[in-house]
Amino acid sequence: MTRSRTAATFSPPVMEARRWLDGVTHPADRPLINVSQAAPVAPPPHALRAALADIVMQDSDAHLYGPVLGLPALRDEIAQQWTRAYGGSIDPGQVGITSGCNQAFAAVIAALCDQDDEVILPVPYYFNHRMWLDMSGVRTIPLTCGADMVPDAAAAASLITDRTRAIVLVSPNNPCGVEYPAATLRAFLDLARARGIALIVDETYRDFDSRTGAPHDLFSDPHWDDTLIQLYSFSKAYRLTGHRVGAVLTNPGLMAEIEKFLDTVAICPNQIGQRAALWGMQNLSQWLAGERDEILDRRAAITDHFPALAAQGWKLLGVGAYFAYLEHPFAVSSHDLARRLVTDAGILLLPGTMFMPEGDTAGESQLRIAFANIDRAGIATLFDRLAKVAV
Known part of the structure; x- marks a missing residue:
């Protein structure tokens, strides 16, 4: 066998x-x-559970297949809120909804990588990222962090080969908790762009960053989507862990490749969960x-x-x-x-x-x-x- x-x-x-x-x-x-x-x-908070009950009973479309890349209203809301939060300009066509952030990562790797390609992960790494790379036949290239647990772009540069397809950063970090400085993220974006690879930034925990204002300025770059791929999860912000709703932000060309993966794995994200995430974004900021x-x-x-x-x-x-x-x-x-x-x-x-x-x-x-x-x-x-x- x-x-x-x-x-x-x-x-x-x-x-x-x-x-x-x-x-x-x-x-x-x-x-x-x-x-x-x-x-x-x-x-989820009581108000969101009440909204979920109403969705289940009153919204017939919530029980049917929906668009592969997600509910248009949710994609639009993310684009608007992210544009305000980060600066720059984000279009709904640059936003896709996934069945949780892990699926967003899996879809991106499937769209970027072939057998025996390489992806750089700072260590300690989020183990599910390593697991998916293993199962995809993609080599994990470990990038050792310093004593402050923050990766260094210059050190990453020495690891890039002609098989490297992406660098993955998680900030605030899992498992270490550290918040990567804006200058660190900018240095990695510049490196990835110069070397023609993707920079994947998983911001699952962005809602609990201790800093005020935007944690980085990457979206203010008018050409951010030629290099940057952002991942996000609604599980932590609105306690929607069981509803499996995540997001990926990237350029429309790569999004079309991601759509192929999503269509064959889940057809569409959870329809009820998407509506819950949208309601949360619009009503639960306080x-x-x-x-x-x-x-x-x-x-x-x-x-x-x-x-x-x-x-x-x-x-x-x-x-x-x-x-x-x-x-x-x-x-x-x-x-x-x-x-x-x-x-x-x-x-x-x-x-x-x-x-x-x-x-x-x-x-x-x-x-x-x-x-x-x-x-x-x-x-x-x-x-x-x-x-x-x-x-």
Whole structure:
């Protein structure tokens, strides 16, 4: 039997970590703290759920096939709001709707790459990006970040070959949480344009960026779509995780290639979810601002409580959006430590080895905390438990 595409990559890390819970019981006075996954666990706000109910009952078209590239009204709303937020000019024809941001990435890679092409990923990387490249027969070229966990365009330049098709950046970053400086993103755009490759910027967590105003000026470039491809997700902003709505922004020519992929995979994005995303964009700006304030407060709680760990040799490598990325001080692999934390401390988190290519030992001492689903009190408890870990 020949080797399949799926056999070319590893098992989903979040699913692997969840299996560590099998057979483990947690006492009532020390319940499990699950900081393994970033997806919101709460449902959409009540107003959006009421709008969803109305959509289900009153909008007959929401139950039918729709345009492959998405609801025209949603594409138009994104174009308008993005133009105001980033500056420059974005046309609805440069916007496509997908079944979540992961599908947006998959569609873009399918449209850009052939077998044995190469894509540069800064490491630590978002593991689903690596998994899709593996399954697509595309080589992942790791770009090592510096101590600040921010990639360097000059270092990336030395990795580009005649098989390179794109560089992928995630900002605010998953897994590290860091917000890439505007100058960094501009340097990568200039590099990608000069070398004739695409720059894919995944901004799934843009709504929780701590900076005011636009996080970069890439869309103000009148020719942005000759190089830049932006990805986005509605899952985090409006808690629409189960409805699977994402977006991709690029030039109409590449969008036509993306449409081929989307038509054969899902035919159209979730019709109900798209309408929910549109309603959210038009009605929930104040609510979303409150959600951002809460996430920023939890980020502040991470830095407020970290000195207790720093005193024991831990390091905070990055924090922002939904994530904190830590270096532990123990002479044990982060994979083994993460498994032990389930039983010894009642904590489920992901080891840095899940975000690193084979042979990169940096992940052995790193851990990711996805803190968006625990409040200040939960963060205090988490750090108290971590401070008591002895290996």
